[in-house]
Amino acid sequence: MVKYAHLIPLFPFIAFAINILFGRRLKKASAVISITASTISLAIAAVTYAGFLKGGGSYAVGRWLSFGGIPLDFGVTVDGLSCMMLMVVTIVGTLIQVYSVGYMHDDKRFSRFFAYLSLFMGSMLGLLLSDNFVMLYIFWEGVGLCSYLLISFWFERPAAAKAGMKAFITTRIGDTGLLIGILLLFFSAKTLYFRDLGHLGINDALLTVIALLIFCGAVGKSAQFPLHVWLPDAMEGPTPVSALIHAATMVAAGVYLVARTYGLFIAHHGALIWVAYIGAITALMAATIATVNNDIKRILAYSTISQLGLMMLALGVGGYEGGTFHLMTHAFFKALLFLCAGSVIHAVHTQDIFKMGGLLGKMKVTGWTFIIGSLAIAGVPPLSGFWSKDEMLSEILREGHPFLFAIAVITSLLTAFYMFRLIFVVLFGKPRSELHAHESPAVMTIPLAVLAVFSVFAGFFKPVKVEYFMLGVSMFIVIGGIGTAYVFYILGNKVLPASVRSKFSFLYKIILNKYYIDEIYEAALIRPCMSLAKFAASFDLRFVDGAVNLTAYLSMIAGRIQSWFDKYIVDGAVNMVANITWLCSAVFRRLQTGFIQNYILIAFLGLAIMILIKLIGGY
């Protein structure tokens, strides 16, 4: 029964309309409306998924627009990838909305928050269902809009407003790449539908250009290497927003796009290599920065960037299965991690991990679900993280990319390290400051539990055969990462951090907010990572982040120059004409001297000239 798939995005949109229009009166009821809407969508998605298993497929809905002779019909694609993502988005979305009832409890713009959330759900579901580039682009920008609105939700804080704008413009830069790609595609292949991407009749060079341009969109949205600067700042938004949008769903849209248009990428080898390398660079760089960051949400943000880099890397080497599988599992445990972080922040009202400590005792459920999530992301065998990461690593190896494989392994190692650094600092040890931590209300902890269950069992969703060599590699990663973190934080807790800070005091002051250098210890593995981290952080701060601000600053200057040019040169020319006429009128006025003789003189001079012309003309 696939026929009702196109209704899925409809219900969240209805909820959005209701909440926006009657938000003020509904108050708390608005949460109920948006949650019911997403549960209905969840139900339809499940029905569609069941229908798909029995053999249902994509179908057309209606004509939206016609470009010249070529009509553009909107339709719905129902296949493995879209159904899986539908399920993920609706499940995670509903849980996070339940969670945010508690988290946003005392916010005075409660109904507006839920209105934006349902708008986001509607756009995301629409994006997953669309079967052509134009429809995808429309919802793509819709999702971008919601991330803007939700990041700058607490707009009283100037940092949130700035972060929102930065997010929208950076993704927008990516989107223009996507738009030019769509234009080029329409121009060369006269079609915009995904279904016929496999057999386009255009030459390889053009195909690569189109693929890369579309990849630009993905880079922007999934915060890949050059355009990743907006995601860490996006943490200014409320944590459920970070969980839903900046961890589980929206950022995954980039990877989904690459997967959806995979036919384009496979057709010519050139584009895929780029995807792989961008993914690799992003993964490694983000992982290194995450290890030195001490803001709980920023660590998770860099971790998300790093995991997305891994997915891109997998897709880039042809590992379609592994990439999409990790996409699904990552959505679950990353959402779980963010929600746990949220409930921790909700309890202790600070985001700096080194002000927390020993919270496991006071926050039982949050603590343990936090640990489960970290285990999943680190890739501990029975949990879902292991299966998908294992799948990706084997695909990378099978496709014969030893160098990329090494980067993937290092990234996974770092992931395990910084996750458990987080766990040990926040949950274990003695509380560093007298924070009265109390467990979050039930409405927040229940979704955590449900997500923890999904994080554990999502792995079995797809049957994967395990190679022993890969099992060994994974075990090495897990033990190495967690062990180092254990040695680092539990044993040498007091002494190590203070002495390191004094040695690098100068550097420390510059990038204090970026990371905190722990005690220097002998193990060779940690030292190269630290130096790499320093380079990545400063590189990021000065060059890339700076570049974005620089362009903004330059365009302001360009704007000012052009407005001056416009005001004085172009406008000046017009006023000059007016002044010239005024000037010569003033001059000629003087001719009228008032003396009768002058008048007669001028008159007969004119007559004489006329006669002279005639005489000269005559001969």
Add this chain to the structure above:
Amino acid sequence: MSVSASIGYFLPELILAGAAIAVLIAGLFIRNKAVLGALCLAAIILSICNMPHSFQATGPLFSNMLINDSFSEFFKEITLLVMGLVILISIGYKPLDDESAGEYYFLLMSAAVAMMLAAASDNLIMIYISLEAISLISYILTAFLKHNRSSSEAALKYFLFGTLSTGVMLYGISFIYGLFGTTDLSAISSALLSSGVNGLAASVSLILIFAGLSFKCALIPFHMWVPDTYQGAPTPITAFLSAGPKAIGFAILIRIFLKNFFPMFPDWVDIVQAVSIITMTAGNILAINQEDIKRMLGYSSIAQAGYILIGFVVGTSLGIQAVMYYIIAYVLMNIGAFGCVILVFNSIKSDCIEEYSGLSRREPALAFCLTVFLLSLAGIPPLAGFFGKFMVFAAAIQSKYYMLAIAGVINSVLAVFYYVKVIKFMYLNDPRTSVKEPKPFPAKLAIIIALIGILVIGLFPVPFINWIGNSLL
């Protein structure tokens, strides 16, 4: 046609002459100006009624001194229209109260007779005599305010400049007489058609005649008298000068240059084309930053003469139609504008444009009328001024005078500067004084006639085009 027979066709002029003398005598007894004015108006209306219609008999009168064709009839009707409006607005003009009204109306009536003679004259002698008559009367009228310094100075300048230019014209006529042996225009044109004539001498003497006539129509080299005379003369007379003699000047220009001396058309066309462009441009540029509104309207009338000249230079029948249509519109616009200037002068006692600020608040109706006249002069549709310009530009483009058309178009943009400047003062600035003078009814009547005239001619030009159509040469 013998003298006695042609008296029958000379009725309107006779009526006016009779009225002139009657008014002069009545002036001795009746002090009230309005009665005398009414008497003159009655005479004008009477003479319009029994104007000899062209289809009755077109032919020479008074042993071909005059000619009674539809063309002259058109200009006679224009003259009467001008005279009627001028008399209406002069009744309300305050400074004229202490002058003797009888003489004033006598002069106006005789000027009307002289103009009707000029319109119909088909003989160089007759043209000279009637032109000189018109000029003499307008010199005296300009100096009518005996104790006003600027009025007498203006009259003197006007006199000296005018008689000299007419003298030059006479000198030209004498040569034409020498070349053709006769002063009868139709005889000359038939001579021109049959046998060629010494081109150079003829064209030089034609230019001399053109000089005299360009004084009458205030074209560029001979326009110097206009600003001072328009500013100095009493405003009704300025209105009269800007409309009456100018229209007649163009009538004679067309009659001589386009009807009788048409074979010599190519000789003088490029000079007159240059004169037209210079007249337009200089008129507009000089008018831009004038302070006195009468002086500004003076320059604007020079510029309008430049536009009319475009139709004349083109020389085609569409060109002449355009000239005649433009003259109707021009006459109405100008007299209307001067009428408003009179009423404003009555209340604020000054012609300085700055004094006009805030007029829309003090007298909205008057400000509206003046705005319509100024916009029509600027050539904004749907008013008559625009259609006049449209016809003139159409004529220019039809016979490929692109330079002329482009110059005309640019000038109509230049003109907007000073027309809108007055409107700006009236509407956009705040009023300075709040004195309000009761407006005499006849002046209001004249302005309303002119206003309706402009709107009707602009929106429904068909009857007027037919009227012009069948009164071509």
Add this chain to the structure above:
Amino acid sequence: MMIPQSHFLILGAVLFALGLYGALTRRTAIGILMSIELVLNAANINLITFNRFLGSPDGLGQIFALFVIAIAAASAVVGLVLVIAVYRNMKTIFTDKINLMKW
């Protein structure tokens, strides 16, 4: 022996030029008035000469000349009246003083 026509025409032209020169240079309005009369008389001479040498039977030229003389007289009268009016108001007839209205 007949004086050839050209002599008269030259006389006319000379008179015309003198009149024009006088109008441009005389300081008083009356001076200009006189020089204008010269211009008119130049035209008269032309007319009479053409009438004589063209041998036109009806003596058109002379009639025209008579008219011109009459009109010249009329304009002289008007001119003088205006000069008196200016003198009464401005107490001067020097043209370089009469420039109340300018620019």
Add this chain to the structure above:
Amino acid sequence: MPFPLLTAITFMPLLAGIIILLVPKNRTGLIKGIATAATGIVLVLSILMLTGFDYNSSAMQFSENLSWIPQVNINYHLGVDGISIGLIFLTALLGFLACVGSYGIKERQKEYYFLYLLLNTGMLGTFLALDLFLFYVFWEVVLVPMYFLIGIWGGPRKEYAAIKFFIYTLAGSVFMLLSILALYFASQPHTFNMLELASGNCGVFAKGFQIIVFAGFYLGFAIKVPVFPFHTWLPDAHVEAPTPISVLLAGVLLKMGGYGFFRISYPILKDAAIYFALPFAILGLINIVYGAFVAMAQTDFKKMVAYSSVSHMGFVMLGLASMTITGFNGALLQMFNHGIITGGLFLLVGVLYDRAHTRDIDKFGGLGAKMPVYAGVLTVFTLASLGLPGLSGFVSEFMSLMGGFISFRLITAISVLGIVITAGYFLYMIQRVLLGPLNNAWTGISDINKRELFTLVPLMAVVIAIGVYPLMILNYQSAAIAKLIQDIGGLLL
């Protein structure tokens, strides 16, 4: 003779204007009532016209043709087809809403509403006229009331802005008059009728002649659009004009230029249009990018929206230059959408100006909290203006770009850059006005009131409706555009 719908639409405002002249000055309530009723009736009539319009015929409908001046073959010829129907509805809608929006004008109301109605008649007439002379008369009739409306009720530099607008537009239109006359005399049976001239059965014009005539028309239309070198009157006129007038100025007057290209320059002067395709595209590009950059540097709210209009009209030029069905459809739709969106933006600026009496963006801050409904509406219009999909701005920009891409790939690619800059400066404005900490000067500021909301809600509805389902309006215009492309011989893409 069927009910003369088009004459009614055109002259209803003029009739009401004359009635207002008779009403005494102090009865302002009655005056407002008459004006609103007149513009309301015009809106109803235009909706009636929309319903009665038959989609798939590209011929003129509801046409009326009476001879006006037979000697010169000028006749009073009105008609509407796919190209002009959208713009007429836009004029009627904005006319009505701006009339309701002008209740804020307090002094000299009688003159205000008379001039306002005269302006409406001029605008409607320009879109309906099919006779070049009639078109020119209506084109010029718009000038005079606009001069007074800016001049009398304008801001501090109103006189300079008013006279500059008047002279600038007049200079352009007089050259247009010469082109009209040249066309008139070049056509065999001399005619002013646009359809006759376009249909080619009164003589095919030589290419050189076409180019000169096209240049004349171009001067007239380019100043109105406005195209790059001639745009300097726009910011002055917008900044100084009172709010409802700048709504009409941006919403309708700019479209008269674009409409002129669609109705006169392209169908009649086919070869010249093709000859000038590349310069048009380049000018479109300059408009988009240059307008966007200059807008970014503005601190005055209205000036920024004015320059954004320059940037948006650049898409119209690009669409026109592309000579494709998609490009033309996009350009025409862009004119309609831009009218609605910029009209809304100016109303919003007016709302802010009435309360804060300043238009300097930097002086605001954090109004989102104090004026939530206003913030919501402003955000919708800003997003529509920067071309967010799902709202009307995106559809037309996308189609113009799509069409443009087919003909000029590099130029269109660069102009896509314009979209990013547009997003930049609009969001920068949102951030400075709505977001951030509340500027203590505006603690007592009141939210948008019912009347202002009434003027904005219909515009918002149209923006969202077209954004979601653009075929609603594209159906009206696609038949006429297809025929136009066939005539010109453009790409049937």
